[in-house]
Amino acid sequence: MAIVKITIPPIGESITEVALGEWLVADGDYVSEGDELVEVESDKATLPLPAEESGVIKIIAEEGAELEIGAVVAELDTSASAPAGESAPAESTTDNTSVTASAPAASSSNDKNYPSPAAAKILAEKGVSANSVAGSGKDGRITKADAMNASAAPKAAPAAKAAPAPTIETQVPTIETQVPTGGASRAKEEVKMKRIRKTIAKRLVEAKNTTAMLTTFNEVDMYNVMELRKKYKDAFKDKHDIGLGFMSFFTKACTKALMEIKGVNAQIDGENIIYHDYADVGIAVSTPKGLVVPVIRNAESLSLAQIEKEVRRLALKGRDGKLTVDEMTGGTFTITNGGVFGSMLSTPIINVPQSAILGMHNIVERPVAVNGQVVIHPVMYLALSYDHRIIDGKESVTFLKMVKEMLEDPARMLLDI
Numbered sequence: 001m002a003i004v005k006i007t008i009p010p011i012g013e014s015i016t017e018v019a020l021g022e023w024l025v026a027d028g029d030y031v032s033e034g035d036e037l038v039e040v041e042s043d044k045a046t047l048p049l050p051a052e053e054s055g056v057i058k059i060i061a062e063e064g065a066e067l068e069i070g071a072v073v074a075e076l077d078t079s080a081s082a083p084a085g086e087s088a089p090a091e092s093t094t095d096n097t098s099v100t101a102s103a104p105a106a107s108s109s110n111d112k113n114y115p116s117p118a119a120a121k122i123l124a125e126k127g128v129s130a131n132s133v134a135g136s137g138k139d140g141r142i143t144k145a146d147a148m149n150a151s152a153a154p155k156a157a158p159a160a161k162a163a164p165a166p167t168i169e170t171q172v173p174t175i176e177t178q179v180p181t182g183g184a185s186r187a188k189e190e191v192k193m194k195r196i197r198k199t200i201a202k203r204l205v206e207a208k209n210t211t212a213m214l215t216t217f218n219e220v221d222m223y224n225v226m227e228l229r230k231k232y233k234d235a236f237k238d239k240h241d242i243g244l245g246f247m248s249f250f251t252k253a254c255t256k257a258l259m260e261i262k263g264v265n266a267q268i269d270g271e272n273i274i275y276h277d278y279a280d281v282g283i284a285v286s287t288p289k290g291l292v293v294p295v296i297r298n299a300e301s302l303s304l305a306q307i308e309k310e311v312r313r314l315a316l317k318g319r320d321g322k323l324t325v326d327e328m329t330g331g332t333f334t335i336t337n338g339g340v341f342g343s344m345l346s347t348p349i350i351n352v353p354q355s356a357i358l359g360m361h362n363i364v365e366r367p368v369a370v371n372g373q374v375v376i377h378p379v380m381y382l383a384l385s386y387d388h389r390i391i392d393g394k395e396s397v398t399f400l401k402m403v404k405e406m407l408e409d410p411a412r413m414l415l416d417i
Contacts, residue, residue: 003078006037006051006052007070007071008073009049011042015042015069017067017069018042018069019065019194020039020061020064022143023038024038024039024143025038030080030083031055032082033051033052033053036049037057038074041195042325046321051076053076057074057077058074058077059073059074115133115135115142119143119146119147122148123142133147134146196289200290200291204349206352211350211387212388213349213350213388215347215383217383218401218403219381219382220380220407220408222246222379222407224409225407225410229246240305242309245311249304250358251335252299252406253403253406254333255279256406257402258300258332258333259279259300260402264333264355264356264384264399265355267353268353268355268387268390276332278300278332279298279332280296280299280330280331280333281296281331281332281334282294282331283295283336284334284351286341292318292323292328293334295327295330295331296314331351334351335357337359337361338359338362339360340362344361344364347383356391357384358403359383360380361380361382363379364379365379366378382403
């Protein structure tokens with residue numbers, strides 16, 4: 001018997017501990033080299049841990065366990081042979097009858113539309129057949145999120161609808177319910193805070209406590225940008241195979257202003273100030289597991305089409321939990337768009353160690369004065385939060401005014417004048 005230990009690999013320089021997420025295979029499964037075994041949740045990202053060799057897996061660490069880098073999470077018996085005519089994992093040896101009962105047998109056609117152990121348990125509790133659920137995981141694997149979103153077949157007398165559990169959790173939370181007189185519900189739900197949420201909370205408090213943060217505001221008349229986009233969006237998509245959104249205009253405007261107002265693109269390092277001659281722009285992305293900020297490298301040298309493609313690529317990876325640590329570190333400036341959720345105005349918090357962050361908001365038609373006449377134009381409020389230790393009021397106001405002027409006259413931005 002040849003046993004290979006599966007350990008938590010090094011993820012990043014500053015990461016010494018991770019949390020074990022959802023196991024994607026069951027104890028006793030036969031796994032092939034390259035198969036994703038378990039999700040590993042670090043302070044910055046959730047990454048899959050693949051099998052380096054083929055064999056039968058013995059799970060050692062439980063979901064939710066907090067482990068140091070190098071800790072053993074499972075063992076592989078590489079001397080075991082794959083089941084004849086099967087590529088799907090063998091039947092689980094777990095003693096959880098609800099899981100094994102709901103796992104479909106592997107087919108001779110190499111169908112891998114089978115649930116993970118956590119997903120199988122949820123499907124069994126719902127009374128939903130795995131055959132009726134389309135898997136979104138690797139090779140059609142039914143994930144926990146798929147199981148939570150699955151609906152049971154209608155019954156003559158349906159049971160009371162249970163409170164939905166968050167898809168980011170690794171276990172079904174316990175719900176305490178008290179129903180007072182009158183039938184009003186007083187349900188409570190207690191779930192363990194995920195590592196990424198802990199990190200977000202820690203960094204937000206750090207930013208508030210270690211920076212002299214102020215926010216300056218301005219408004220942008222979006223009429224010219226919207227007219228330009230309306231005129232060329234079809235030709236733009238035909239040529240570049242990507243839609244023309246507003247984020248590329250804002251990113252381009254910010255990078256041009258960052259190259260002029262160096263302090264907004266700088267950061268404090270001890271008693272020194274580090275200035276950058278490039279703009280690595282972080283784009284805040286809301287995902288099911290929390291807020292992440294992937295970085296567009298050298299955004300100052302990219303075209304609108306290249307920026308749009310990078311935004312789409314990083315946003316999709318963020319949604320699917322596939323962002324790497326390198327893709328989420330090293331930014332020099334951040335843009336966040338609360339407008340997609342309907343925010344009219346906010347004061348965004350700096351993404352330390354950066355010195356500034358731009359907040360975009362929703363676009364609303366408002367009366368504005370144009371050439372002495374009152375007209376109705378689409379207007380957006382902008383907010384620039386900045387660290388007053390490194391950025392003076394003059395610099396912050398000048399930066400935001402430059403962004404406003406370039407957006408209101410986008411030809412200047414595109415012609416570099």
